[in-house]
Amino acid sequence: MKRSGKLILNASLYTLPVICSMPHNLLLKLINMTQQFHSLVNNLHQPSVLVIGDLILDTYLRGASTRLTPEAPVPVVNITSHTCVPGGAANTAINLRYLGAAVTFAAIVGEDTAGKEAQALLSKEGIHTYLINCNSRNTIVKTRVIAGSQLLTRYDEGTEIPVPDGCEEKLIAFLEDTFDHYDAIVIADYNKGVVTPGIITALERLNAERKKFIAVDAKRLDLYRQLRPSLVKPNYHEIMQLLQLPEKSSYRAAQLRDMGGAISRLTGAEVVALTLDAEGALIFNKGEIVCHTPAYPVSQLNVSGAGDTYISAFTMSCLSGMELCDAAEMAAAAAAIVINKDDTAYCARGELIAFFSMHNKYLDSTAQLKEVCAVYKAQGKRIVFTNGCFDILHSGHVSYLTRARELGDILIVGINNDESIKRLKGSTRPINQLQDRMEVLGGLGAVNHIIAFGKPGDDTPIELIRTIAPDVFTKGGDYTREGLPEAEVVEELGGVVTILPVVPDRSTTSLIRRIHTSPVLKVAQG
Incomplete structure (x- = not known):
């Protein structure tokens, strides 16, 4: 959002609709890039x-x-x-x-x-x-x-x-x-x-x-040929004028895919990021085509300043050591974020973190969790939070999580890490390791995001609750509001505590007991 004379940092109000309308192949790219991007962001010098x-x-x-x-x-x-x-x-x-x-x-x-x-x-x-x-x-x-x-x-x-x-x-x-x-x-x-x-x-x-690393975004790139820039970012209209070719309304990528050599000679640039609006971008390195990155879908179209964002994100990605195709993906995501904003806009690092996290169920830090929640809150989404060990997932868990999701729009699950479970349940637990437990939970459609927690001296999810500030914190009927140390924090942050009934005779402890007393298991052991 903006006020007169002041830019206010805020998560994009339109990130979620952008991703929800995304083709499956682009969604897979988002998921695959998330971990790499977070690593680069965390290690990026200024x-x-x-x-x-x-x-x-x-x-x-x-x-x-x-x-x-x-x-x-x-x-x-x-x-x-x-x-x-x-x-x-x-x-x-x-x-x-x-x-x-x-x-x-x-x-x-x-x-x-x-x-x-x-x-x-x-x-x-x-x-x-x-x-x-x-x-x-x-x-x-x-x-x-x-x-x-x-x-x-x-x-x-x-x-x-x-x-x-x-x-x-x-x-x-x-x-x-x-x-x-x-x-x-x-x-x-x-x-x-x-x-x-x-x-x-x-x-x-x-x-x-x-x-030096020199990036150029100019109406007349031929003026910079002797400078031999590291990166140039022409748009379709600019490159057609440079090549003195007629413009087309469609199939622009096919028209220019084999023109890398000519573009390189005319611009003197090592890398050319040729943006083609809805057709994405062609990336050339020393005259050779490297990749064709698609454009991310947008829910509204305000292109004012999108080119500024694209070259900024591309430059920052290159300075961080990112491969060219990944840098182009990053720049495309940043441009999609600003196109969905009003007025001349910018893309913040936190918005990119959120963009690449929205469809990744597995969050690995409270910083990532904070950015994701900021986007949901900006969109008016009602966030539900619950937590547990989820050691052996059973029908009681599935029923409970389904009902928890119905209390809002987004369900975030905190899962105790292995060391936390040992402290709470004893040395024989967990039966399943953290990675396995997260993958099984991630298969449930009701669950949007999962994040691990637990540290010596504090096996409660209070830190996560302070980060999320959930609208609803829910636990199963084997708990009471008075017995939850988290309840007071939830209510201080404006949320409500809801106790959901549990499915009778469904618990991990009882399931383990049944396995140990099973006649079939005893015969097998004999």
């Missing part, structure tokens, strides 16, 4: 990234319209909110920051209110800025007027011609002084006049002396 490009201030005027103006057949909009967010190259900087980078943003702006507001917004987000005030320019502002969910018009203002020599020289001097400080350079060139041929030449010289 790279230092410089972003250079055209700063745009995106302004949104929202309101309601119930009539037409008498002057002309156009709607009258009663404005109820006025929101400003950093756009253009500044949105790339925002995305990199929320994905975990230490970001410096360099640009040239006008000596005006819009430039000052953009700088203040970036500073609030922890981004170091080097903004050169140029008195011959006006900061670019794009203002959108929206009635309800309908965009009615957009009007633009600001200077889009190349910056004057004096301002260009200041930016080049800054690059020369700080080039060594960064792990990567991201150039977001919207062709608004900031990234001049002189600045590109300076970057070519600096990079030849001290090679």
Whole structure:
């Protein structure tokens, strides 16, 4: 969500519908990538990234319209909110920051209110800025007027011609002084006049002396051929202009699949991530096709800023050592998240964790659990939590968990780890090890997520309950509310405790006893 002048970190409201509509093969990819992504996120250092490009201030005027103006057949909009967010190259900087980078943003702006507001917004987000005030320019502002969910018009203002020599020289001097400080350079060139041929030449010289990871998203990639970028991200329209080929409305991937060599020669890039909207992206490495990654389904379509997110996520993935195809999957997921948001948006690291966790039943940390629950809560989902050993799953367990799920939308199960069960049940337990118990539980359709718990001195799920803040905490009828140490914590967090009746004569202990007293077992042992 956003307030005027402030970006508020929040889980995407649309992540779950995106995944629920996902084809089976994409869902399997999500599940397979989850563990790898979590490992990379946990081990990722905070790279230092410089972003250079055209700063745009995106302004949104929202309101309601119930009539037409008498002057002309156009709607009258009663404005109820006025929101400003950093756009253009500044949105790339925002995305990199929320994905975990230490970001410096360099640009040239006008000596005006819009430039000052953009700088203040970036500073609030922890981004170091080097903004050169140029008195011959006006900061670019794009203002959108929206009635309800309908965009009615957009009007633009600001200077889009190349910056004057004096301002260009200041930016080049800054690059020369700080080039060594960064792990990567991201150039977001919207062709608004900031990234001049002189600045590109300076970057070519600096990079030849001290090679850096350089990613370029530009309207005219041919201008960067001598820079030999590590990564470029053209879209379909840009690449067709570069290749001087006619555009098609469909089968774009097939049209361009064999064009990697030509694209590599024209851009000078080592890696090309060619985005094709609904057809996903083609990834080339040194002119050879590496993979074709599909686009994730989206529940609404707001592409403003999606390209900024894509190149930011791709760059961060490469800096973390991820393989190119996995980096493309990560970038596609990040783009899907922002396309489902309103306005110019960013993708946070936590949202990616949640995206790749939503269909993984087995959660391995409270941090992962927290992000998943944040998404469910943002969507208004009612979360039910229960816990137990589930040593030998029987019909009583299945009946209980089915009824527990009916108390809400999402059922999360805490399962005692092996050491915890030994402390609670004795040295002969558990009969089945944790991994086996989790896999059996995971086969139940009523269960959405499973997470293990238990540590010396505390075999209660209180830590999980504090992380989840469930709407409902449920236990079987062999417990009472007064006998549950967790109950008070649940109610402090606004949840309710519900005791469900158990199926008579169904328990793991009685099942083990029956096995030991079984005549068939005794004959077999004899």
